[in-house]
Amino acid sequence: MRNLIYTAFVSLDGVVDSPGGGSLTEAHRSGGWTFKDIDFLPEAYELKGREQTEAGALMLGRVSYQAFSPVWPSMTNEFPRYNEMPKYVVSTTLTDDDLVDDWGEQTILRSLDDVARLKQTDGGPISVHGSATLARNLSDADLIDRYHLLVFPVLLGAGKRMFSDADRDKKMLKVLESETYPNGITKLVYDVVR
Numbered sequence: 293m294r295n296l297i298y299t300a301f302v303s304l305d306g307v308v309d310s311p312g313g314g315s316l317t318e319a320h321r322s323g324g325w326t327f328k329d330i331d332f333l334p335e336a337y338e339l340k341g342r343e344q345t346e347a348g349a350l351m352l353g354r355v356s357y358q359a360f361s362p363v364w365p366s367m368t369n370e371f372p373r374y375n376e377m378p379k380y381v382v383s384t385t386l387t388d389d390d391l392v393d394d395w396g397e398q399t400i401l402r403s404l405d406d407v408a409r410l411k412q413t414d415g416g417p418i419s420v421h422g423s424a425t426l427a428r429n430l431s432d433a434d435l436i437d438r439y440h441l442l443v444f445p446v447l448l449g450a451g452k453r454m455f456s457d458a459d460r461d462k463k464m465l466k467v468l469e470s471e472t473y474p475n476g477i478t479k480l481v482y483d484v485v486r
Contacts, residue, residue, distance in 0.1 A: 348416020
């Protein structure tokens with residue numbers, strides 16, 4: 293069984309969208325919040341490099357796919373492993389014709405049941421990036437196995453939240469790693485307890 297890992301930059305109030313800047317579909321006035329007023333410290337982002345090395349596949353929702361796919365394939369220095377590994381896009385609306393040509397193996401999954409079946413296959417961990425709506429749905433369906441979070445010392449108010457407000461059973465987490473850096477970013481790695 294493959295682990296599904298949700299990785300995110302998250303504000304203290306739970307916002308995960310537009311960390312690098314606003315897009316046409318997810319614009320709010322605080323877009324780019326990971327780069328504003330927070331000193332860059334390479335050690336605070338070590339987790340991001342490790343994720344790329346350890347992942348066996350990349351999973352995205354439609355909106356994040358449409359934001360990343362025109363850009364990431366050309367970022368050969370920043371994302372060499374992600375560009376090479378299989379990608380899964382969870383969408384009910386995209387077609388194969390909507391997929392970019394220069395980003396390797398890409399498969400469209402139509403449902404959370406498809407995600408659950410994918411988890412039963414052989415291979416390394418599946419890393420879910422961005423994709424706030426997908427992450428909420430995966431969490432509510434108890435499909436996420438681990439969280440890799442970089443929590444930023446900022447309150448944004450507006451934006452898509454990491455977790456839904458669904459009334460569901462309590463889910464316990466086990467901390468695997470935690471560290472706070474001098475710039476205020478906190479790394480939190482949790483396994484979902486089953």
